[in-house]
Amino acid sequence: MQVYKSIETWRKARQQLSSGPLGFVPTMGALHAGHMKLVERSIQENKHTLVSIFINPTQFDNNADLQHYPKTLDADIKLLEEAGVHTLIMPNASEIYADDYRFILRENALSKQLCGQHRPGHFDGVLTVVLKLFNLVQPNKAYFGKKDFQQYLLIKDMAEALFLDIEIIGCETVRAKDGLALSSRNTKLSIAERQKASLLYERLRASKPIDDIAGALEKDGFKIDYVEEHADRRFAAVWLGDVRLIDNVEKHSV
Ligand code: PAF
Numbered sequence: 001m002q003v004y005k006s007i008e009t010w011r012k013a014r015q016q017l018s019s020g021p022l023g024f025v026p027t028m029g030a031l032h033a034g035h036m037k038l039v040e041r042s043i044q045e046n047k048h049t050l051v052s053i054f055i056n057p058t059q060f061d062n063n064a065d066l067q068h069y070p071k072t073l074d075a076d077i078k079l080l081e082e083a084g085v086h087t088l089i090m091p092n093a094s095e096i097y098a099d100d101y102r103f104i105l106r107e108n109a110l111s112k113q114l115c116g117q118h119r120p121g122h123f124d125g126v127l128t129v130v131l132k133l134f135n136l137v138q139p140n141k142a143y144f145g146k147k148d149f150q151q152y153l154l155i156k157d158m159a160e161a162l163f164l165d166i167e168i169i170g171c172e173t174v175r176a177k178d179g180l181a182l183s184s185r186n187t188k189l190s191i192a193e194r195q196k197a198s199l200l201y202e203r204l205r206a207s208k209p210i211d212d213i214a215g216a217l218e219k220d221g222f223k224i225d226y227v228e229e230h231a232d233r234r235f236a237a238v239w240l241g242d243v244r245l246i247d248n249v250e251k252h253s254v
Pocket of ligand 1: 054059151
């Protein structure tokens with residue numbers, strides 16, 4: 001696997017890359033089986049697969065969350081190498097934001113709802129960095145997990161609105177045996193919190209009105225940001241201690 005830490009070096013290498021479809025999996029590291037599903041799919045569908053690891057400061061609305069975001073770089077590199085990834089880029093924030101974040105990509109509707117309502121500026125940071133990464137990587141296809149369904153929709157809409165020639169592919173959420181959606185943040189849960197966390201998926205799938213589901217989650221000890229239905233999905237964001245968990249399910253699976 002070729003590893004590039006400098007944007008300049010990577011851009012030169014990009015020009016030399018032989019032709020054939022390039023699949024891209026953007027990540028913030030702390031890789032788990034959910035990320036690796038995206039990687040596997042990209043490897044199946046493309047000649048080259050490139051993964052980025054970049055903990056994007058502009059999408060954190062809380063500095064403590066940014067400081068404590070899990071970092072497992074050695075293990076990440078091993079996983080990517082074993083999976084057969086061709087290229088890893090790990091740009092640093094001063095290069096990505098050489099403009100001091102003067103240029104921000106903002107969406108004005110969906111990004112203000114659900115997680116956007118509770119994490120002001122979050123999706124501005126996500127869309128801006130993903131657009132920068134798309135410009136650097138110039139992929140044919142890019143892969144995103146549906147656990148972050150709102151993020152997936154916004155990126156898909158952005159690609160369409162800005163005429164990006166990139167196919168945005170959403171991949172099903174990967175879950176632990178007890179149903180908890182895999183997330184890098186799960187490692188921050190205590191043993192007791194981890195046991196309780198699986199109730200989020202269980203409650204979301206109950207065929208009950210969302211107010212009852214929110215009530216049940218509150219009784220279980222979750223602090224609720226939201227439990228809402230939009231179109232054909234049911235979405236929730238909740239806290240267990242300092243850890244924020246999100247999940248969503250299709251309504252017809254309820
Ligand atoms: O889903 C993530 O890990 C991040 O939001 C992403 C897409 C890599 C942008 O920083």
